[in-house]
Amino acid sequence: GENVEQHPSTLSVQEGDSAVIKCTYSDSASNYFPWYKQELGKRPQLIIDIRSNVGEKKDQRIAVTLNKTAKHFSLHITETQPEDSAVYFCAEGTNAGKSTFGDGTTLTVKP
Amino acid sequence: GAGVSQSPSNKVTEKGKDVELRCDPISGHTALYWYRQSLGQGLEFLIYFQGNSAPDKSGLPSDRFSAERTGGSVSTLTIQRTQQEDSAVYLCASSTHGSSNQPQHFGDGTRLSIL
Numbered sequence: 010g011e012n013v014e015q016h017p018s019t020l021s022v023q024e025g026d027s028a029v030i031k032c033t034y035s036d037s038a039s040n041y042f043p044w045y046k047q048e049l050g051k052r053p054q055l056i057i058d059i060r061s062n063v064g065e066k067k068d069q070r071i072a073v074t075l076n077k078t079a080k081h082f083s084l085h086i087t088e089t090q091p092e093d094s095a096v097y098f099c100a101e102g103t104n105a106g107k108s109t110f111g112d113g114t115t116l117t118v119k120p
Numbered sequence: 121g122a123g124v125s126q127s128p129s130n131k132v133t134e135k136g137k138d139v140e141l142r143c144d145p146i147s148g149h150t151a152l153y154w155y156r157q158s159l160g161q162g163l164e165f166l167i168y169f170q171g172n173s174a175p176d177k178s179g180l181p182s183d184r185f186s187a188e189r190t191g192g193s194v195s196t197l198t199i200q201r202t203q204q205e206d207s208a209v210y211l212c213a214s215s216t217h218g219s220s221n222q223p224q225h226f227g228d229g230t231r232l233s234i235l
Contacts, residue, residue: 041222098163103220106220108220110162111162113163
């Protein structure tokens with residue numbers, strides 16, 4: 010079946026630095042790549058997503074890049090703040106069926 | 121508008137008992153997903169509904185787990201003869217239609233503890 014690998018599993022950065030999380034996928038039919046943020050004890054929430062017809066999307070301090078040839082996509086957070094500390098999940102979707110999620114990255118931003 | 125609603129928010133029960141968890145999706149969302157999340161772990165897919173039918177039940181861990189959805193809206197996840205390893209947070213999500221290329225909106229989950 011579909012597989013999504015997410016790296017790193019944990020990431021610690023100083024406030025103000027950038028953070029990058031990378032996911033690779035295996036299904037050539039994947040055309041939708043969302044990122045979810047889950048704060049401790051809270052529900053996962055969509056923070057940004059990208060479709061296969063674009064290579065990059067930005068929303069203020071966060072951006073996602075997609076390389077369809079290499080089958081990987083990345084989340085970039087610039088000027089990190091303590092409130093960015095959370096678990097981040099990538100996922101992939103197709104025109105049918107269920108999404109496959111990565112195992113998550115625990116991001117810690119140190120003040 | 122109202123988001124995905126799950127009940128109960130917490131459930132503590134004795135091993136061997138049956139439990140029923142409820143999910144009320146966003147109005148108009150035809151796709152509904154159930155996930156299980158153990159402490160500090162990722163999202164384990166359980167089952168997916170498109171309308172009232174379940175095209176993919178591949179994630180249900182055993183025949184003690186079942187789910188149904190009626191009227192294309194509310195879904196219930198039932199766990200029979202609960203075991204301690206069933207303890208986890210059970211998350212429900214809905215999306216606008218059945219293809220997986222739409223954002224999923226999650227509920228707050230049901231925290232299930234089996235004594």
